[in-house]
Amino acid sequence: MSIKIHCLMSCLCEIVKRRGEADHRPFYFGVWDAEFDVTADGRLAYHSERLSHQRRFDDYERLFGLRAERWHDPGLSPERNVQRLLELMEAQPEHRYLLVMLDMSRLPDRETKAGMSPFPHYLMVSKTDRDDTWFVFDPDFRWEGEAKRDDVVAAILAMGEDGAGYSIDAGEVGSPSLELVDAYFRETFRPERNELTEQVRAIVTRAADAGSPEALAHLLPALKQLKVLAIRKYGYEYALMYFQDTLGYSRDHFLKWANRVEDLCQTYSTAHYLSVKIAMTGKKALVETLLESLDEADEIERGIKEEVWRQYDGWRQAKLGEPAPPLPQPAEVPA
Structure with missing residues (x-):
C-alpha cells in the first residue's frame, strides 16, 4: 500500500x-x-x-x-x-x-x-x-x-x-532496532495539540474579528495550501498498519480507522471550501459553520491519536515486554 x-x-x-x-x-x-x-x-x-x-x-x-x-x-x-x-x-x-x-x-x-x-x-x-x-x-x-x-x-x-x-x-541500508523504533515514535508523537487545526482556526478567527471585506477575502490565499497540508494526515495509516502487523488486527479494524482518517481529511476539505465561499461572497455568517468543521476535525484527530497510542502500547508490550507510559493529556483548545 x-x-x-x-x-x-x-x-x-x-x-x-x-x-x-x-x-x-x-x-x-x-x-x-x-x-x-x-x-x-x-x-x-x-x-x-x-x-x-x-x-x-x-x-x-x-x-x-x-x-x-x-x-x-x-x-x-x-x-x-x-x-x-x-x-x-x-x-x-x-x-x-x-x-x-x-x-x-x-x-x-x-x-x-x-x-x-x-x-x-x-x-x-x-x-x-x-x-x-x-x-x-x-x-x-x-x-x-x-x-x-x-x-x-x-x-x-x-x-x-x-x-x-x-x-x-544507498549501497547498504540498515534496519532500525525495535528499541530505536520505540524511541522514535515517542519523540515524534504529540497528543497534546493538533497544530494545523489550531493555526487554521486562528487565521479564520482573525479574519472574522476584523470583519472587513478585505480581511474575509484574505482567507482565499491564506488557506490555499490547506488541502496539501491535510494530505499528511494519511500518515496515521502507516502507523496503524505497522502496529497491527504485530497485534494481528483484522482488515476491517484497520479500515475502520482508515475511514476516520478519511473523515479527518474531509473536514479540512469542507473547511477549505467554506473559506473560499466566505472569501468570494463576504458572508461572515458562514464563519461559525467553518469553525464547527474545525472543531469536528479536532475531535476526530484526538480520537485517532488515542487509537494510535493504544496500538503502540500493545505493540510495545508484545515486542519489548513493557507497557507504554500514560498518554499525555491534550492541551486546551484555544478559544
Missing part, C-alpha cells in the same frame, strides 16, 4: 524499499504533525525558506544509516546548480539517488496537488542513453518514466533561488 503524503519522505522511503529489507513505515511516524509555516502576511505554507528538512535527514540517517548530502549550493546561481546536477548525473553509480526540487506545475502533462502553481516538489532524476531525455522517478505521485531534459531543467530553474537538491548513496 502506497499513500501520497509528503514528496521528500516519499523519495526517501522509496530508496529504502528498493535497496534493502528494512521496514520504511516507522519513518512516517509524526508526519501527520510535520512542520509548516505561517507567513508574515498570515498564509499557510507547506514550503518556505524558514522551513528546514535537516531533522528529516537526521532521522533518516539514524533509522537507516543513509546520509543525504546536499549538492545544491544556495550560494550559486540556479544555472550553475543545474550544471552541478549534470556533472553528478554523468558520474552517477547505480546505488546513488539524485533528488531535486522543481516546480512541477511547469512539467507538461503532470498533475499537481490542488492544481497549485507554483508547486515546489521533490523527485529523483537520472540519465538515459539519449542526451535529450532524462529518467524521472516521482514516488509521491507513483509515476516514473522518461521526460524531455529541457522540460525538467526548465522546471528546476523555475524554482529560482529557492531550489534544493540532495544525493543519497
Whole structure:
C-alpha cells in the first residue's frame, strides 16, 4: 500500500524499499504533525525558506544509516546548480539517488496537488542513453518514466533561488532496532495539540474579528495550501498498519480507522471550501459553520491519536515486554 503524503519522505522511503529489507513505515511516524509555516502576511505554507528538512535527514540517517548530502549550493546561481546536477548525473553509480526540487506545475502533462502553481516538489532524476531525455522517478505521485531534459531543467530553474537538491548513496541500508523504533515514535508523537487545526482556526478567527471585506477575502490565499497540508494526515495509516502487523488486527479494524482518517481529511476539505465561499461572497455568517468543521476535525484527530497510542502500547508490550507510559493529556483548545 502506497499513500501520497509528503514528496521528500516519499523519495526517501522509496530508496529504502528498493535497496534493502528494512521496514520504511516507522519513518512516517509524526508526519501527520510535520512542520509548516505561517507567513508574515498570515498564509499557510507547506514550503518556505524558514522551513528546514535537516531533522528529516537526521532521522533518516539514524533509522537507516543513509546520509543525504546536499549538492545544491544556495550560494550559486540556479544555472550553475543545474550544471552541478549534470556533472553528478554523468558520474552517477547505480546505488546513488539524485533528488531535486522543481516546480512541477511547469512539467507538461503532470498533475499537481490542488492544481497549485507554483508547486515546489521533490523527485529523483537520472540519465538515459539519449542526451535529450532524462529518467524521472516521482514516488509521491507513483509515476516514473522518461521526460524531455529541457522540460525538467526548465522546471528546476523555475524554482529560482529557492531550489534544493540532495544525493543519497544507498549501497547498504540498515534496519532500525525495535528499541530505536520505540524511541522514535515517542519523540515524534504529540497528543497534546493538533497544530494545523489550531493555526487554521486562528487565521479564520482573525479574519472574522476584523470583519472587513478585505480581511474575509484574505482567507482565499491564506488557506490555499490547506488541502496539501491535510494530505499528511494519511500518515496515521502507516502507523496503524505497522502496529497491527504485530497485534494481528483484522482488515476491517484497520479500515475502520482508515475511514476516520478519511473523515479527518474531509473536514479540512469542507473547511477549505467554506473559506473560499466566505472569501468570494463576504458572508461572515458562514464563519461559525467553518469553525464547527474545525472543531469536528479536532475531535476526530484526538480520537485517532488515542487509537494510535493504544496500538503502540500493545505493540510495545508484545515486542519489548513493557507497557507504554500514560498518554499525555491534550492541551486546551484555544478559544
